[in-house]
Amino acid sequence: MVIALLLYVVGQKFILKPLAITLLLFSATLSYFTQEIGVIFDIDMVRNTVETIKDNNKQEATELLSYPLVKHIVFYGVLPSLFVLWVNVSYKKIFKELVTRIAYIIGFGAVVVALIMMNFKYTTYFSRENRDLRVYLTPLYAFDSIKGYVKSEQRKHKASLKLIGQDAKQNKPSAQRSIGIMIVGETSRAENYSLNGYSRETNPKLKKESVIYYKNTSSCGTSTAYSVPCMFSLLNRDDYSPVKASLQSNSLDILEKAGVEVIWIDNNSSCKGVCERTGEINIRKNPDPESPFYSDGEEFDEVLVGKMDEVLSKMNSQQDVLVVLHVLGSHGPKYYKRYPDEFSVFEPSCKKSSPQECTDQEIVNTYDNTILYTDHVVSQLIKYLKEQQSENDTFLIYASDHGESLGENGVYLHGLPYFLAPKAQTHVPMLSWFSEKYIKNQKIDMSAMKNIEEEKTSHDNLSHTLLSVFNVETTEYKKEYDLLVR
Ligand SMILES: [Zn+2]
Structure with a gap:
């Protein structure tokens, strides 16, 4: 009408x-x-x-x-x-x-x-x-x-930017330098993680590492542009909106204020405004055709492992460092483009331009290959951090921005309004890994940390945990959201 x-x-x-x-x-x-x-x-x-x-x-x-x-x-x-x-x-x-x-x-x-x-x-x-x-x-x-x-x-x-966390200061228990990696995952859903009970082995490498895997993690939103700023915002999901978050300092700003060097490396799209004041290297916008990971105009996520040395060599060797890696992960609809051939383990896969042209099983197979490849990339990054252990305390946190629908009830991809979204779009994998020296120097209680695996967790935990892993003290920090148990 x-x-x-x-x-x-x-x-x-x-x-x-x-x-x-x-x-x-x-x-x-x-x-x-x-x-x-x-x-x-x-x-x-x-x-x-x-x-x-x-x-x-x-x-x-x-x-x-x-x-x-x-x-x-x-x-x-x-x-x-x-x-x-x-x-x-x-x-x-x-x-x-x-x-x-x-x-x-x-x-x-x-x-x-x-x-x-x-x-x-x-x-x-x-x-x-x-x-x-x-x-x-x-x-x-x-x-x-x-x-x-x-x-x-x-x-x-x-409106103008509201500065928060201006009182932030590091108060470290040891003089050792900390190097952390925060991986912003893309489109990974928890139900396809064998760490989350999936019957297929999609995490063969991570299961061998002593990772803490948070089984009941819900995402802030169902799309990249909504979730990514939320993951670094000090606002709770209930109070959050992308506009509100963009108008105040985020956890990366507060870390920098406290003296931690922060760099964002993007292989996905952009940092969605989160790294506006900290700096960014964008691989997706400038892929290197000479790279061994180059394929059809983009680079596989493993390129990020090599970038670690490159960025760390340019940084002040005295300061703690947080490298945020925004991966391409399981970005659809062309899941088959996200991994090299040797990771095409679950077959037959779907190589059509739209997922609904393939059978449900082909879609799941292709999607599972992306999870298998992400398992490899995250393991490679843990391996890299282990190699830095003699000089540094190292750790890694991974959380996916949202999940994905793979054709269940005719729904594909993601981005449904939260109240309509199936769990597949909001139940996301989240995990952390700490080097032995980090655990020792920070007096981490690993058995208590393991207990959190079964608890309800969400993107709300991330910002406060990031402040905590670098021992940043500020009135903005809320202990109840901290995933670290000392
Ligand atoms: Zn996304």
């Missing part, structure tokens, strides 16, 4: 057809993602899309292009548009046209009101009980989300 009213009011000569065609093509594109992949265009999906454009992330955009998408747009967008072009619309003289349109609006409105009144009890009950359905109103819900996103961005531009 809203669309019809819009066309009656602004659909004048030279405007009606272009407007109708734009609406048809836009709706056809949206409906493909909603019907076929299970994606909903809420504010966070708009934010994700804008971030992808801002990051100039052509790889991510082209991965979404596929034959089924083109087919859907032709059928639901292009063909109806050709019909619109073909129809001959006769416009009357201005006054007559106006009267006719007003008559149509009144008549149309009367029919709609009559229908609602006749079924009043049912329609009010239905709309109250099924508020979630509004997210499927295409394209109106997407328009509303775009409006909401623009408003929140305007608020952000008007």
Whole structure:
């Protein structure tokens, strides 16, 4: 009804057809993602899309292009548009046209009101009980989300950064330098981790390391642009919004304030504003074709292992260091592009451009190969940190930003609003590893740490734990979120 009213009011000569065609093509594109992949265009999906454009992330955009998408747009967008072009619309003289349109609006409105009144009890009950359905109103819900996103961005531009944690200071129990790696995982879901009880062996290397694996971890959001800033924010998930977080210092800023050197290395997209004040090396934007990990315009995550030496050699050898590695992990929909051939262990895999073209088993196989490769990359980083042990106390933390749907109930990928999202999109793997010297110097109680594995944990734990592993004291730190037990 809203669309019809819009066309009656602004659909004048030279405007009606272009407007109708734009609406048809836009709706056809949206409906493909909603019907076929299970994606909903809420504010966070708009934010994700804008971030992808801002990051100039052509790889991510082209991965979404596929034959089924083109087919859907032709059928639901292009063909109806050709019909619109073909129809001959006769416009009357201005006054007559106006009267006719007003008559149509009144008549149309009367029919709609009559229908609602006749079924009043049912329609009010239905709309109250099924508020979630509004997210499927295409394209109106997407328009509303775009409006909401623009408003929140305007608020952000008007406000200035609130500095928090200015009292931060390190108070270390030993003089030994600490080197830590924080891995921001991508699209890993916990249920496909054998460390989380998955029947397939997807963590053959990590299971041999003495890692603490937090079995019941929930993510902050269901998309990268929402979750990544949340993982480094001092705001709890309940109080968090990406705009609110961007307007105050995050845990990386506080670590730097306390004297820890921080560097962000990105092989995914960008740090989503988190490293704005700390510095970033972006591999995804500048892949090296000479690299042994180079493949089809990007580099496999193992490239990050070699980067460790490169960045550490440029740093002050006295200061503690945190290297944040943002991996490409299990980023879809082309999971098969995330790992070298030797990690294609679970076969047959899916090499189509859109996951719904493959069987469920092929999708799961391909996805499991990405988890197997991430297991390898994280193990390689632990190996690297072990080699630094004689001079440094070392540790590693890994947490994925959100999970993934692999076609269960027709839902693929991620990004559903949290209240609609299946557990597959919000139950994420999180783990930590500490070198023997770190455990000794920091007097870590490993058996108590093991007990936390079964507890409920979330992204809310990360920022406070990062402050704690570097012995940073500040009024912003909350012990109840700290995963370290001393
Ligand atoms: Zn992500």
